[in-house]
Amino acid sequence: MSKLSRLLKELCPEGVEYKTLGEIASISRGGIFQKKHYVSNGVPCIHYGQIYTKYNLFVNETDSYIDSEVAKKQKFAEPGDIIMAVxxxxxxxxxxxxxxxxxxxxxxxxxxAIIHHNQNPKYLVYYLSSQMFQDQKRKIAHGTKVIEVSPAKLNEVKIAVPPLEVQREIVRILDSFTLLTAELTAELTAELTARKKQYEFYRDYLIKKEQDVSEMKKLADVAIIYDSLHQTPSYSNSGYSMVRVQDIKGGYINEDKTLKVEENVWNLFTKKYVPQLNDIVVSRVGSYGNFALIPNNKCCLGQNVAIIHSKINPKYLYHVLMSTMTRQWINNNVKGTSQKSFSLADIKRVPVPVPKENIQQRIAEVLDNFEAICSNLKIGLPAEIDARQKQYEYYRDVLLTFAETGKTILTDRQTDRQTDRQTDRQTDRQSIIKLLQYVFGYAVVKFGDIASITRGASPRPIKRYITSSEQGINWIKIGDAGINTKYITQTAERITIEGAEKSRKVKKGDFILSNSMSFGRPYILQIDGCIHDGWLSISDFEDYFVPDYLYHLLSSDSLQNEMGKKASFGGAIQNLNAEIVRSLELQIPSIDEQRRIIDLLDKFEVICNDLQSGIPAEIEKRQKQYEYYRDKLLSFKEL
Structure with missing residues (x-):
């Protein structure tokens, strides 16, 4: 049994007594000072507006003061009193x-109203925040433009008044809960802010890339735009939602907060066009250039807004219009001095990148998935708030990604979202690549952006550092690579530890490439060692490539030919430097797709190896077939 249950059973076996507020408190009105009476130091004071904007439930210090002479004419609250904005x-x-x-x-x-009472002040404030009090308050509140509750009416409000010991235990529980709620709210707010920035980054990057590679059209070419009816309607307490400028916030319309109109008004305002689900509404005056999706076909447009009925994928168009690029275009083109307005003519001129329909669909799917995460957080969080005394705020997550064609290269700068931390850039890059693979099947990245590629180094004179000691370090030379072999498993020579310090160390699992003579031939190390300056080492690629896939990719005719074209000439010998290899543009399918390709290529290699013993002609045929399919599998159609 909890302490509260035990106290209630012991002290209130027949139930808790209810009393009117007038029975347990005296209620008086506040004073007459205004904000203009504030001074930097003086008598502490609380203005009623601060109750709404500055303070939570409990206040220990005030933020404002009034002069002592002004204070002489005021009303005062004593420690423990309740102050209510009426x-x-x-x-x-x-x-x-x-x-x-x-x-x-x-x-x-x-x-x-200043409420001077004989109860636990924190318990009383908690109760005055409860639904039990809210239900009573609605019955005694009056007014239209200004809602008021008189102190005389407050005297009639009924309050549950358990013994003080019970009140203290209730306060202890609610205080603990409030602290946890505040911590959670702070964490969720920080998470929301981070996710929103992440969403905006990916969304803007996606749209920017489409601007670079897709056909650009005017909004009027891809949508039908309808102006609103320039009349002031008669509102009602219920009926159809009328979407006004102030209802368009953050890409959404909160129907619960829209003003309502009756059916005859709705018929008048939809005579030209009935807004449809997933149409896009835009504000034109005041807070201009804001966009939101129409939630259903049961609403109409207020003044100074327009409706956009898309002829392309509506969700794709919505994300384009929500992007920073569109916002920048609007800011650069909107007209007006004292009051700027987003004219219909300007709306029709908004530039829209228009990729192929399947790309629009994929982009919309990706962004909608992030929007769904945000919506679940934004809608589901208030439900969690209600479950936890309505103290959480609802928040949305947008994680966006960008899209690119086979000609678009992902660079380190593009993934650096206002941070210099390498781990953040690495995480961003991995996320972007995975989403590119989802949308397009592969990502195109410069090799140097996803792997460490460095040239070997030779201690000189090398003879001084060669050793026969078992403690020596493997000294990897081209002669250690067998004919048609994939791995380097041993070396003929070793160098001293001193020599290794003057060389380039490599580890098991790294790739090495010969950078002269038969340059560009990849090998996978199965030993640790050191390489001379006739090798290039490739490491730190594991997050993006299955090693066997990378081996096949680097062995493909397309990359071998590209390295041949880019290699500089040193006399009669071509040399492959690290910068050339870093600049290679590699198509990266998903890890699962890489494994599928490896399985196919390995099967062809097995066939070739099995045939080598007796059918040279068949070997050559199969080898060519293997090379054909290898290059075919490693070539992706540009979108």
């Missing part, structure tokens, strides 16, 4: 309360 613009906020827990009395402004 006027508001809406019924949901009116009667927000705080407990003054400071050591001295403070001046309180007008539009408040």
């Amino acid at each position: 006027t508001s613009e809406n019924v949901e906020d009116v009667c927000k309360s705080i407990a003054w827990l400071g050591n001295d009395r403070i001046a309180v402004s007008g539009h408040t």
